[in-house]
Amino acid sequence: MGKTMCYKILSAHLMDGRLEQGETITVKIDQTLTQDATGTMAYLQFEAIGLDKVKNELAVSYVDHNTVQVGFENFDDHEYLRTVANEKGVIFSRAGNGICHQVHLERFALPGKTLIGSDSHTPTAGGVGSFSFGAGGLDVALAMAGVGYTMVAPKVINIVLKGKLRPFVSAKDVILKVLSKYGVNGNVNKVFEYTGEGVKTLSVPERATITNMGAECGVTTSLFPSDEVTYSFLKGQKREEGWVELSADEDAVYDDRYEIDLSTLEPLAACPHSPGNIKSVESLKGMKINQVLIGSCTNSSYYDLRKVAKILEGKRVAETVSLGIAPGSRAVFEMIAADGTLETLIKAGARILESACGFCIGNHQSPGTDSVSLRTNNRNFEGRSGTKSANVYLVSPETAAWSAIKGEFSNPLESDCDIESVQYTDSFIIDDSMFIYPGKESEGIKRGPNIGEPPRNTALPSSLKGSLWIKVGDKITTDHIMPAGQYLKYRSNIPRYSQVVFNPVDPEFATRAASLRDKGENGFIVAGTSYGQGSSREHAAICPMYLGVKAVVAVSIERIHQANLCNFGILPLLFENPEDYQLLQQGDELEISDVYSSLEKGKFTLHDITTGKDIPLVLFAQDAQKKTLLCGGRLNEIKGN
Numbered sequence: 001m002g003k004t005m006c007y008k009i010l011s012a013h014l015m016d017g018r019l020e021q022g023e024t025i026t027v028k029i030d031q032t033l034t035q036d037a038t039g040t041m042a043y044l045q046f047e048a049i050g051l052d053k054v055k056n057e058l059a060v061s062y063v064d065h066n067t068v069q070v071g072f073e074n075f076d077d078h079e080y081l082r083t084v085a086n087e088k089g090v091i092f093s094r095a096g097n098g099i100c101h102q103v104h105l106e107r108f109a110l111p112g113k114t115l116i117g118s119d120s121h122t123p124t125a126g127g128v129g130s131f132s133f134g135a136g137g138l139d140v141a142l143a144m145a146g147v148g149y150t151m152v153a154p155k156v157i158n159i160v161l162k163g164k165l166r167p168f169v170s171a172k173d174v175i176l177k178v179l180s181k182y183g184v185n186g187n188v189n190k191v192f193e194y195t196g197e198g199v200k201t202l203s204v205p206e207r208a209t210i211t212n213m214g215a216e217c218g219v220t221t222s223l224f225p226s227d228e229v230t231y232s233f234l235k236g237q238k239r240e241e242g243w244v245e246l247s248a249d250e251d252a253v254y255d256d257r258y259e260i261d262l263s264t265l266e267p268l269a270a271c272p273h274s275p276g277n278i279k280s281v282e283s284l285k286g287m288k289i290n291q292v293l294i295g296s297c298t299n300s301s302y303y304d305l306r307k308v309a310k311i312l313e314g315k316r317v318a319e320t321v322s323l324g325i326a327p328g329s330r331a332v333f334e335m336i337a338a339d340g341t342l343e344t345l346i347k348a349g350a351r352i353l354e355s356a357c358g359f360c361i362g363n364h365q366s367p368g369t370d371s372v373s374l375r376t377n378n379r380n381f382e383g384r385s386g387t388k389s390a391n392v393y394l395v396s397p398e399t400a401a402w403s404a405i406k407g408e409f410s411n412p413l414e415s416d417c418d419i420e421s422v423q424y425t426d427s428f429i430i431d432d433s434m435f436i437y438p439g440k441e442s443e444g445i446k447r448g449p450n451i452g453e454p455p456r457n458t459a460l461p462s463s464l465k466g467s468l469w470i471k472v473g474d475k476i477t478t479d480h481i482m483p484a485g486q487y488l489k490y491r492s493n494i495p496r497y498s499q500v501v502f503n504p505v506d507p508e509f510a511t512r513a514a515s516l517r518d519k520g521e522n523g524f525i526v527a528g529t530s531y532g533q534g535s536s537r538e539h540a541a542i543c544p545m546y547l548g549v550k551a552v553v554a555v556s557i558e559r560i561h562q563a564n565l566c567n568f569g570i571l572p573l574l575f576e577n578p579e580d581y582q583l584l585q586q587g588d589e590l591e592i593s594d595v596y597s598s599l600e601k602g603k604f605t606l607h608d609i610t611t612g613k614d615i616p617l618v619l620f621a622q623d624a625q626k627k628t629l630l631c632g633g634r635l636n637e638i639k640g641n
Helices: 004-012 034-047 073-086 100-107 120-127 137-144 171-182 198-200 204-216 228-236 302-312 329-336 340-348 397-406 485-490 496-502 510-519 537-546 559-569 577-581 595-601 623-631 634-639
Strands: 014-016 023-027 032-034 058-062 089-092 114-117 129-134 149-152 155-164 190-195 221-223 256-261 268-270 278-280 291-294 322-325 372-375 389-396 464-471 523-527 547-552 569-577 591-594 601-610 613-619
Touching: 004 014, 004 129, 032 034, 032 100, 032 137, 032 268, 032 322, 032 547, 034 058, 034 073, 034 537, 034 634, 058 073, 058 100, 058 496, 073 089, 073 485, 089 485, 100 114, 100 120, 100 204, 100 329, 114 120, 114 137, 120 129, 120 204, 120 221, 120 228, 129 221, 137 591, 137 634, 155 171, 171 256, 171 268, 171 278, 171 577, 190 204, 204 228, 204 302, 228 485, 268 537, 291 302, 291 397, 291 485, 302 329, 302 340, 329 340, 340 547, 372 397, 464 510, 485 496, 496 510, 496 537, 510 523, 510 537, 523 537, 537 547, 537 559, 559 569, 559 623, 569 577, 569 601, 577 613, 595 623, 623 634
Parallel strands: 032 058, 032 114, 058 089, 114 129, 155 190, 155 256, 190 221, 291 322, 291 372, 372 389, 464 523, 523 547, 547 569
Antiparallel strands: 014 023, 023 149, 268 278, 268 389, 464 591, 569 613, 591 601, 601 613
């Protein structure tokens, strides 16, 4: 029986365990990346581990999230990241150099390598055949320390691409089609692997768009084969020496198969407030829009922006629409400046934004009250844009550009421009001048007043008694738990950032929780399906831990968040009977006896003191994570206290 591409890479990196589906394995990590929103905590944790230098092949620290914001906090964080990178042997990518995933794809990602990043969209590099996945900052810090990553050997889903995309239909529409099939939950410990003759019709940037947004399905990663298209891309980046041919065996066996005929696809949109809420653009035609934003790690390549410029050429953005465009990297910015594309965008009325993630996480360009915003980024959770009442739709660059001209949702298939004249090119401008390589004379590590120490939990008690501090519903994202936007500048200051835990859901939660914690009470969180989806931001575990949360009880928990809960000593528990979710009410007094024996068995009984009911629970954790939970978190486990 032949191997999938996924299992070929995992086999080459296997450090421990049996490489059989469902088994716990540990794999070697070649590359790591961090970004400033999560990187500060990752490097504080790396410092806490106590190593002088990173031990993995390549570590890159990017500044791309918090680049436009009022206050000293972000600049102080960036100075900490720059100086700690120099001390620890990490490449530092300065603010303005571009979005981590776009830049890493261009300059560092390689087929057959493993890459872990403190950002959930790290699977972008799967576009060149890298086994790339997101994780919490502590897991990335451990990878930089040379520690392997422990995971469940995944199921592999084969997505077969046939035919070729029509003009004005793009890679964004491909992944939105996949989302319409697989949704945003229920895909834990799965990998998407793309095959079929249609693969060869897609450039690396198009493949990367698809692998990037596969993260919204909750899969570990997505993979495209490394073929002649990959070679051409790497050659254009002057990195062809790193190319290897890599694909699944012809007789590889998959766990599921989904076939897409590219030639029949139509423009699609993800409607509020989920990337999985898919409708055709045609069905939305005529809806008035207020804002269009093109960019983010999903759709900000040179190829994307050239097509946008072609649609806008000789036209003007509608008077009622604000159009913002953010190139994905400094190199892309230079290329559109050199070939006249930038001039075309400006003449059409576009506002040119920094090469950064800002608008995607609500750090700027928040839409107006009750407005409609079309965006090419990957998430449209309620309030993530910075405006809770706004309706955000995720679309392709082609749909975004054509709609910006019309002032309403419009189908780009009706455009009159010659978009086929825009041909993909592998001829790139190479500009690495905004990378700072380690080894310069030491300045020491600079720490501003907003930068604290990574907090630790206490060891797990033998009996856990507390109350239900908050009960939430389905699809609670890490943005619901720890809002980004204006608050993200406090990411290095856990006491301050903890003041807004669950702020979008219950503005009184943090104050209530802190008061109960100070009285010595332990907290429980109860949730529905897909708890912790979205960003890999480990603050969604750290800050509740800081407030005194000891356990999350949910119908289902997403992969990255589950790992983060374990890393910070919070019990991740699932209802054995999902309908028991209805039995618990906020404020109920709860108790788990015999915690240690329950942990060993993986079976818990939650006693509701208020109602007298006993509710069976299942531990959602690998065997290796049980010791971590006992210790009260991974740092305690490593440091022996």
